[in-house]
Amino acid sequence: MTRPPALLVAALVASAGVAAAPAGATGDEVALNGTFTAFSDGLWAKTNEIMAYQxxxxxxxxxTSSCTTYQDCTGTVTSDQGWTxxxxxxxxxxxxxHVIRDWQRCPDGTTAPGEQSFTFWAARLDAPDRHDRLTGFDETTGPSGACGVNxxxxxxxxxxxxRTG
Structure with a gap:
């Protein structure tokens, strides 16, 4: 079995939407710190894969985050909505x-929690302002079986x- 040429591998990675780290990247260049405005756009929301305004x-x-390498970073998000x-x-x-208590309202008056995940990335890793505007998805999922629906x-x-500060 022969190995694919490096250029082909790079093209396949790029087409999959995964960017390579910038040349010479260090953990300090990847760390994300500061104050930001978070915006979830309800106009383009989907509920169970069907367009439905939210x-x-x-x-x-x-x-606040810190990195040991450009691939190994952890930190904390603190929201003014009261969660960390x-x-x-x-x-x-x-x-x-994070988990949102009482996220899903059921017809009988009970509620179910939802697990909310935010996944986001820099559009261009090689741009000097790559940490000023990031894009991605806000996704919340309730448990199967909630409200009597499997x-x-x-x-x-x-x-x-x-970034705001």
Missing amino acids: ADVTSRWTL ADLVYQSQRWRAV RWLNVRMPFTLT
Whole structure:
């Protein structure tokens, strides 16, 4: 079996949407710290993969992170909505996950929690301002079986994170 040429491998990686680390990248260049405006765009939301408008959500986040290498970063997100979550960097993407109590309202008046995950990345890793505006998805999923329905409720919205300080 022969190995594919390096140029072909690079093209396949690029077409898959995974960017390579910038040349000479260090952990300090990847770390994400500061104050940001987080915006979830309800106009383009999908509920269980069907376009369904949701209310826009704007909040203020404080991010603190540190990296041991350009591939190994962890930190914390603190939102002005009253929650804090671990922040992890893997495969060129940041991810934060937290649980929203009483997220899903059932017809009988009961509620179910939802797991909200934010996944976001820099559009261009080689841009000097790559940490000033990031894009991704805000996705919340309720447990299967909630409200007597054997299916997850899933809401996914486009997400942007813009540096404010």
